[in-house]
Amino acid sequence: MTAGSLQTGHANRMRSALPAMLACLAVGASGLLAAQTADDVERGKAVFDNYCIHCHGSGPHNSGATVMLEEKYAGAVPGSLEERTTLTPEFIREFVRGEIGMAAYRPTEIPDPDLQALTAYLMRNNP
Ligand code: HEC
Structure with a gap:
Protein backbone atom coordinates (compact mmCIF):
# COMPACT_ATOMS: atom_id res chain seq x y z
CA MET A 1 0.00 0.00 0.00
CA THR A 2 1.26 3.47 -0.84
CA ALA A 3 0.60 6.75 0.93
CA GLY A 4 -1.30 7.80 -2.19
CA SER A 5 -3.83 5.02 -1.79
CA LEU A 6 -4.84 6.50 1.57
CA GLN A 7 -6.06 9.59 -0.23
CA THR A 8 -8.50 7.85 -2.54
CA GLY A 9 -12.09 6.99 -1.71
CA HIS A 10 -14.91 8.81 0.05
CA ALA A 11 -14.14 10.49 3.37
CA ASN A 12 -16.80 8.50 5.28
CA ARG A 13 -15.59 5.23 3.96
CA MET A 14 -12.11 6.35 4.80
CA ARG A 15 -13.07 6.90 8.43
CA SER A 16 -14.50 3.41 8.83
CA ALA A 17 -11.64 1.83 6.94
CA LEU A 18 -8.98 3.72 8.86
CA PRO A 19 -8.49 1.30 11.78
CA ALA A 20 -8.09 -1.59 9.35
CA MET A 21 -5.67 0.45 7.29
CA LEU A 22 -3.65 1.37 10.34
CA ALA A 23 -3.53 -2.26 11.39
CA CYS A 24 -2.39 -3.12 7.90
CA LEU A 25 0.28 -0.42 8.03
CA ALA A 26 1.48 -1.72 11.38
CA VAL A 27 1.76 -5.25 10.03
CA GLY A 28 3.47 -3.87 6.93
CA ALA A 29 5.95 -1.93 9.02
CA SER A 30 6.84 -4.85 11.25
CA GLY A 31 7.08 -7.03 8.15
CA LEU A 32 9.54 -4.52 6.74
CA LEU A 33 11.59 -4.54 9.92
CA ALA A 34 11.58 -8.31 9.98
CA ALA A 35 12.70 -8.24 6.36
C1 HEC B 1 32.26 9.80 -6.82
C2 HEC B 1 32.30 9.86 -5.39
C3 HEC B 1 31.09 9.36 -4.61
C4 HEC B 1 30.47 8.14 -4.69
C5 HEC B 1 30.84 6.97 -5.58
C6 HEC B 1 29.39 8.16 -3.72
N1 HEC B 1 29.37 9.36 -3.06
FE1 HEC B 1 28.13 9.91 -1.54
N2 HEC B 1 29.00 11.72 -1.44
C7 HEC B 1 30.08 12.13 -2.21
C8 HEC B 1 30.44 13.48 -1.84
C9 HEC B 1 31.56 14.29 -2.44
C10 HEC B 1 29.54 13.86 -0.82
C11 HEC B 1 29.45 15.19 -0.10
C12 HEC B 1 28.67 16.07 -1.04
C13 HEC B 1 27.71 16.95 -0.41
O1 HEC B 1 27.68 17.10 0.82
O2 HEC B 1 26.92 17.49 -1.20
C14 HEC B 1 28.65 12.73 -0.59
C15 HEC B 1 27.63 12.71 0.33
C16 HEC B 1 26.86 11.61 0.65
C17 HEC B 1 25.88 11.57 1.71
C18 HEC B 1 25.54 12.69 2.67
C19 HEC B 1 26.42 12.57 3.88
C20 HEC B 1 26.26 13.75 4.83
O3 HEC B 1 26.12 13.50 6.04
O4 HEC B 1 26.25 14.91 4.39
C21 HEC B 1 25.33 10.33 1.69
C22 HEC B 1 24.25 9.77 2.63
C23 HEC B 1 25.98 9.59 0.63
N3 HEC B 1 26.90 10.40 0.02
C24 HEC B 1 25.70 8.29 0.31
C25 HEC B 1 26.31 7.60 -0.73
C26 HEC B 1 25.99 6.23 -1.06
C27 HEC B 1 25.00 5.37 -0.30
C28 HEC B 1 26.76 5.91 -2.14
C29 HEC B 1 26.74 4.64 -2.93
C30 HEC B 1 25.46 4.26 -3.51
C31 HEC B 1 27.57 7.06 -2.48
N4 HEC B 1 27.27 8.06 -1.59
C32 HEC B 1 28.52 7.11 -3.50
C33 HEC B 1 30.73 11.39 -3.16
C34 HEC B 1 30.40 10.12 -3.57
Whole structure:
Protein backbone atom coordinates (compact mmCIF):
# COMPACT_ATOMS: atom_id res chain seq x y z
CA MET A 1 0.00 0.00 0.00
CA THR A 2 1.26 3.47 -0.84
CA ALA A 3 0.60 6.75 0.93
CA GLY A 4 -1.30 7.80 -2.19
CA SER A 5 -3.83 5.02 -1.79
CA LEU A 6 -4.84 6.50 1.57
CA GLN A 7 -6.06 9.59 -0.23
CA THR A 8 -8.50 7.85 -2.54
CA GLY A 9 -12.09 6.99 -1.71
CA HIS A 10 -14.91 8.81 0.05
CA ALA A 11 -14.14 10.49 3.37
CA ASN A 12 -16.80 8.50 5.28
CA ARG A 13 -15.59 5.23 3.96
CA MET A 14 -12.11 6.35 4.80
CA ARG A 15 -13.07 6.90 8.43
CA SER A 16 -14.50 3.41 8.83
CA ALA A 17 -11.64 1.83 6.94
CA LEU A 18 -8.98 3.72 8.86
CA PRO A 19 -8.49 1.30 11.78
CA ALA A 20 -8.09 -1.59 9.35
CA MET A 21 -5.67 0.45 7.29
CA LEU A 22 -3.65 1.37 10.34
CA ALA A 23 -3.53 -2.26 11.39
CA CYS A 24 -2.39 -3.12 7.90
CA LEU A 25 0.28 -0.42 8.03
CA ALA A 26 1.48 -1.72 11.38
CA VAL A 27 1.76 -5.25 10.03
CA GLY A 28 3.47 -3.87 6.93
CA ALA A 29 5.95 -1.93 9.02
CA SER A 30 6.84 -4.85 11.25
CA GLY A 31 7.08 -7.03 8.15
CA LEU A 32 9.54 -4.52 6.74
CA LEU A 33 11.59 -4.54 9.92
CA ALA A 34 11.58 -8.31 9.98
CA ALA A 35 12.70 -8.24 6.36
CA GLN A 36 15.75 -6.19 7.32
CA THR A 37 17.63 -9.22 8.41
CA ALA A 38 21.24 -10.18 8.21
CA ASP A 39 20.60 -11.00 4.54
CA ASP A 40 19.60 -7.44 3.75
CA VAL A 41 22.54 -6.02 5.66
CA GLU A 42 24.90 -8.36 3.86
CA ARG A 43 23.44 -7.49 0.46
CA GLY A 44 23.57 -3.81 1.38
CA LYS A 45 27.25 -4.12 2.20
CA ALA A 46 27.84 -5.58 -1.25
CA VAL A 47 25.98 -2.63 -2.83
CA PHE A 48 28.05 -0.25 -0.71
CA ASP A 49 31.31 -1.98 -1.66
CA ASN A 50 30.32 -1.83 -5.30
CA TYR A 51 29.06 1.74 -5.60
CA CYS A 52 30.03 3.82 -2.61
CA ILE A 53 33.27 2.63 -1.06
CA HIS A 54 35.65 4.33 -3.47
CA CYS A 55 34.44 7.71 -2.24
CA HIS A 56 33.02 6.78 1.18
CA GLY A 57 35.61 4.25 2.32
CA SER A 58 36.84 4.34 5.90
CA GLY A 59 39.96 3.22 7.67
CA PRO A 60 43.53 4.42 7.51
CA HIS A 61 43.17 5.50 3.88
CA ASN A 62 39.89 7.39 4.04
CA SER A 63 38.66 8.26 0.58
CA GLY A 64 37.55 11.63 -0.78
CA ALA A 65 34.00 11.98 0.45
CA THR A 66 34.89 10.60 3.89
CA VAL A 67 37.55 13.29 4.26
CA MET A 68 35.13 15.96 2.99
CA LEU A 69 32.43 14.84 5.41
CA GLU A 70 34.90 14.71 8.29
CA GLU A 71 35.71 18.37 7.59
CA LYS A 72 32.06 19.26 7.11
CA TYR A 73 30.91 17.78 10.42
CA ALA A 74 34.09 18.56 12.39
CA GLY A 75 33.71 15.56 14.68
CA ALA A 76 29.96 15.97 15.33
CA VAL A 77 29.33 12.71 13.43
CA PRO A 78 31.84 10.35 11.78
CA GLY A 79 32.90 11.21 8.23
CA SER A 80 32.53 7.54 7.40
CA LEU A 81 28.95 6.63 6.47
CA GLU A 82 29.60 3.09 7.71
CA GLU A 83 30.24 4.40 11.21
CA ARG A 84 27.16 6.63 11.43
CA THR A 85 24.33 5.76 13.79
CA THR A 86 21.94 8.52 12.75
CA LEU A 87 21.31 7.96 9.03
CA THR A 88 17.69 7.73 7.90
CA PRO A 89 16.17 6.14 4.79
CA GLU A 90 15.07 9.58 3.50
CA PHE A 91 18.54 11.08 3.85
CA ILE A 92 20.26 8.13 2.16
CA ARG A 93 17.70 8.14 -0.64
CA GLU A 94 18.04 11.88 -1.28
CA PHE A 95 21.76 11.49 -1.88
CA VAL A 96 21.70 8.20 -3.76
CA ARG A 97 18.95 9.41 -6.07
CA GLY A 98 20.79 12.71 -6.54
CA GLU A 99 18.09 14.97 -5.18
CA ILE A 100 20.88 16.89 -3.47
CA GLY A 101 24.66 17.07 -3.64
CA MET A 102 26.28 13.90 -4.87
CA ALA A 103 25.87 12.31 -8.30
CA ALA A 104 22.72 10.24 -8.77
CA TYR A 105 22.32 6.52 -9.28
CA ARG A 106 19.53 5.54 -11.63
CA PRO A 107 17.14 2.78 -10.55
CA THR A 108 18.65 0.67 -13.36
CA GLU A 109 21.99 0.87 -11.53
CA ILE A 110 20.76 0.60 -7.96
CA PRO A 111 17.19 -0.74 -8.03
CA ASP A 112 14.91 0.11 -5.09
CA PRO A 113 15.35 -3.31 -3.40
CA ASP A 114 19.13 -2.76 -3.50
CA LEU A 115 18.65 0.74 -2.13
CA GLN A 116 16.60 -0.79 0.68
CA ALA A 117 19.36 -3.31 1.41
CA LEU A 118 21.96 -0.54 1.29
CA THR A 119 19.83 1.42 3.75
CA ALA A 120 19.57 -1.60 6.05
CA TYR A 121 23.36 -1.87 5.94
CA LEU A 122 23.98 1.81 6.67
CA MET A 123 21.39 1.81 9.47
CA ARG A 124 22.52 -1.47 11.06
CA ASN A 125 24.14 0.32 14.02
CA ASN A 126 21.34 2.81 14.62
CA PRO A 127 19.96 2.64 18.15
C1 HEC B 1 32.26 9.80 -6.82
C2 HEC B 1 32.30 9.86 -5.39
C3 HEC B 1 31.09 9.36 -4.61
C4 HEC B 1 30.47 8.14 -4.69
C5 HEC B 1 30.84 6.97 -5.58
C6 HEC B 1 29.39 8.16 -3.72
N1 HEC B 1 29.37 9.36 -3.06
FE1 HEC B 1 28.13 9.91 -1.54
N2 HEC B 1 29.00 11.72 -1.44
C7 HEC B 1 30.08 12.13 -2.21
C8 HEC B 1 30.44 13.48 -1.84
C9 HEC B 1 31.56 14.29 -2.44
C10 HEC B 1 29.54 13.86 -0.82
C11 HEC B 1 29.45 15.19 -0.10
C12 HEC B 1 28.67 16.07 -1.04
C13 HEC B 1 27.71 16.95 -0.41
O1 HEC B 1 27.68 17.10 0.82
O2 HEC B 1 26.92 17.49 -1.20
C14 HEC B 1 28.65 12.73 -0.59
C15 HEC B 1 27.63 12.71 0.33
C16 HEC B 1 26.86 11.61 0.65
C17 HEC B 1 25.88 11.57 1.71
C18 HEC B 1 25.54 12.69 2.67
C19 HEC B 1 26.42 12.57 3.88
C20 HEC B 1 26.26 13.75 4.83
O3 HEC B 1 26.12 13.50 6.04
O4 HEC B 1 26.25 14.91 4.39
C21 HEC B 1 25.33 10.33 1.69
C22 HEC B 1 24.25 9.77 2.63
C23 HEC B 1 25.98 9.59 0.63
N3 HEC B 1 26.90 10.40 0.02
C24 HEC B 1 25.70 8.29 0.31
C25 HEC B 1 26.31 7.60 -0.73
C26 HEC B 1 25.99 6.23 -1.06
C27 HEC B 1 25.00 5.37 -0.30
C28 HEC B 1 26.76 5.91 -2.14
C29 HEC B 1 26.74 4.64 -2.93
C30 HEC B 1 25.46 4.26 -3.51
C31 HEC B 1 27.57 7.06 -2.48
N4 HEC B 1 27.27 8.06 -1.59
C32 HEC B 1 28.52 7.11 -3.50
C33 HEC B 1 30.73 11.39 -3.16
C34 HEC B 1 30.40 10.12 -3.57
